[in-house]
Amino acid sequence: MYKAAFFFLLIPIIGILSSFYIFEKYGGIQQVEEICSLTISQLQRIYESPYAVREFCTNDIGQLKILQTSSYISFIASIMLLVLFKVTSIYCGTNRDKNALIFPKLIPIAVLTIGIQVLVQGLILAYLSYIIPIHLAGSYFPIFTLFIGLGAAIGCVQVFSSLLTFFEKPKHNEVALLAEKEKYPQLWNHIEKISKKISAKSPENIIIGLDPTFYAISSHVRLIQSNITLKGETLFLSLPLMNLLTIEELDAVIGHELGHFKAKDTFYSTKFAPVYANLAKSIQNLSDSSTGATGLAKLPAILVLDAMYNSFAENIAAISRNREFEADKIGSQASSVNGLAYSLAKIVTFSNLWQQTIYENIKRLSKGKITVNLSEVFKDSASYNVSNRDIDEIIQETLPSIIKHPTDSHPPISERYNNLNFDISNIEKEKIMFQGNASENLLNNVKEIEEELTEFEHRIQVSLGVVIPEKGNESGAEVIIYSLAAAMIGADGRIENDEVRVAEELGAKLLEDFDRVDFRIYVDNLEKIPDFIKVAESCIGWEHETKLMIYKFLKEIADSDDDFDKKEQEMLIKLKDIWSLRLKD
Structure with a gap:
């Protein structure tokens, strides 16, 4: 809130101080008005450049008064708006009805006020970029002034356009x-x-x-x-x-x-939640589009909107709870x-x-x-x-x-x-x-729904950049590892979670492309996997060290549930004989 107040009040304060400075340069506003009421002949008796004074009285005195008045109004409006939201958030507290009734009405009024403030403060800043260099250096940069004024106008339009979002019904995809x-x-x-x-x-x-x-x-x-x-x-x-x-x-x-x-x-x-959500969306949109002079003009508005949002944040957290x-x-x-x-x-x-x-x-x-x-x-x-x-x-x-x-x-x-x-x-x-x-x-068609949603999930991933090559096939090594491990897990007629977990952990170390999903298909379909003996015989020609690693892998699976079943022992003995393994004691 303090940060928002500082930036929202900064430009009006600069405007007020600048106008006072220029008036004091000529002896104060009352003195200025008296000087400007004099004729050229009277001014000639007082000033070396009476026509410059007359030009100041003709061109600048009215604008300086407008600067001073608009700065005061902007200052007061800013204070009132910040206080209004703080007081309102305290009044509403955790009462849902009060929040739902007051907040949606308050936000459009506040955004409208802030939009006007963006324009007014932008014009104040633009005029200051002209008047201050004139009085300090005797010249100014019109492009800079135009740049600030244009930024204020664009910022005002963007703030006003954000007002439209408060009347939109939020959509959830x-x-x-x-x-x-x-x-x-x-x-x-x-x-x-x-x-x-x-x-x-x-x-x-x-x-x-x-x-x-x-x-x-x-x-x-x-x-x-x-x-x-x-x-x-x-x-x-x-x-x-x-x-x-x-x-x-x-x-x-x-x-x-x-x-x-x-x-x-x-x-x-x-009533409340959509407006609160739209306020967050508006703040984000304004922040995302804030660059250059437009961003400078919108900075106070963004900070004030954010302060307004946060002033109700504690209420919302308590209500949600x-x-x-x-x-x-x-x-x-x-x-x-x-x-x-x-x-x-x-x-x-x-x-x-x-x-x-x-x-x-x-x-x-x-x-x-x-x-x-x-x-x-x-x-x-x-x-x-x-x-x-x-x-x-x-x-x-x-x-x-x-x-x-x-x-x-x-x-x-x-x-x-x-x-x-x-x-x-x-x-x-x-x-x-x-x-x-x-x-x-x-539901009478659970699998059908799951498969349809799965297919669409694949489409989403493709739309996000995942490239699907031609359908891949499992390598011979994968088929052998999956088949032998699944057969060992199901040897005792039970599928133990500990055995599956160990098989997956060790399998990932044994096989670089070990696929947990593919492996579990083998475990869930034991009646369809290849015969253990035939699989073992198909890789008799493998290197002894490779076969030894697979044997140890299968033995750790059998030991993982603390129940070394007789069938598991028989399978390991047969595997040892088929592969002619030399085991160290």
Whole structure:
């Protein structure tokens, strides 16, 4: 606020001081007016250059008075505007209705005032660039004056144009499929039952995507792949997370999101939030277009708008925090406290794996490998990558985490648990790891949706610059390593997460192009992989050191679950005999 005040008041203060300086040069404004009332003959008795004095009285005295008056008005208007916003933000506090009622009306008035100020202060600065050099050096640079004046005019137009954005409905772009009520009656019926249970409004639209988050939004939502713009309240459901959550957990999440559609939240979301978001957008647009004289003219406006934005920031943070706490309680009513607590833990624990999934997909695409279903890859990651972690480690990462949302900020999970009176010491790793497959209870074509969204994700990556060569093939070495390792993992009839994890870690060291996704296809399809003995016999001719490394690799997989099964032992003995390995004791 102080920085904004300094820059917003700087030019008016310079204008006031400059006008006083010039008037004092001639003995003060009263003295100047008396001098200017004299005739040429009277001036000749006093000044050596009476015509220069007369020219000053004719051309400059009126302009100096305008400079002084406009500087005073600009100074007072600037002070009033800054005080108004500070007082208003204090008055509104964390009251949603007050913020929603006052802020949208205040912003257009403020921007209009600031736009006029940009023009007035620009003209003040332009005139100062003329009058000060004249009185100090006897000459001035007209191009410089014109440059400043033109910059002020352009800056004023840009500030005024930003006013138009406050009347626009914010749009949120999303990669998702629209779940029509006719095509997905089971999903709609389930969500409408939750709405009735918590006395909340049902969403007008339901969309399903791959991003690992859930949210409810009142802004217009544009579905990128179909270029459809949805109006009204929209509920976004993450299909990969729906595969991990139980119905109880999913109901808690949906109840939480629908809680935002209740009367108080809807009024705030539709009236205040869009204007506040548009203010941030306007500040960014003005900053991005600020160069040269235009940037100089707009600098005070940008700083004041930023101060206005920040004056309400604390209010917004507190309101968002309270909104989430209220929505959490509604979510627990829709399901249970445990259901909401574990849904939050799962979302935080597994959402980070999505970026890893996308990164791996980009690498695979660049090698010509096309993943059919990214949601399944994500599900495998949730199963294999977290299983070896300690529950205390998971909890330590979960508690300070904040779940991202396109239009709101969320408090840390620890605060949300406290608000629910949920004892974190009761949380169980097995429940976090359990994959509830809630999606299968509500959607009859889960795989179809996942594959369609995966295909569009590939298109997005291509549009962003990923080049897909002709479809790549696995090398002979990859097939052999994947087949032998998968056979060893499944030898005892069980797929142990520890064995998969060790196989992937060691496989990446053994094979430069080891592909986790390809390998897990082998693990998930043990009945289709080549026969272990035949694979071993196919590479009898390999170098002894290479075969020895593979043997040790397979043995470490067998040992990783602390259960060296008899079948695993038999397989290693056969491999040793086939390859004629010489092992050191």
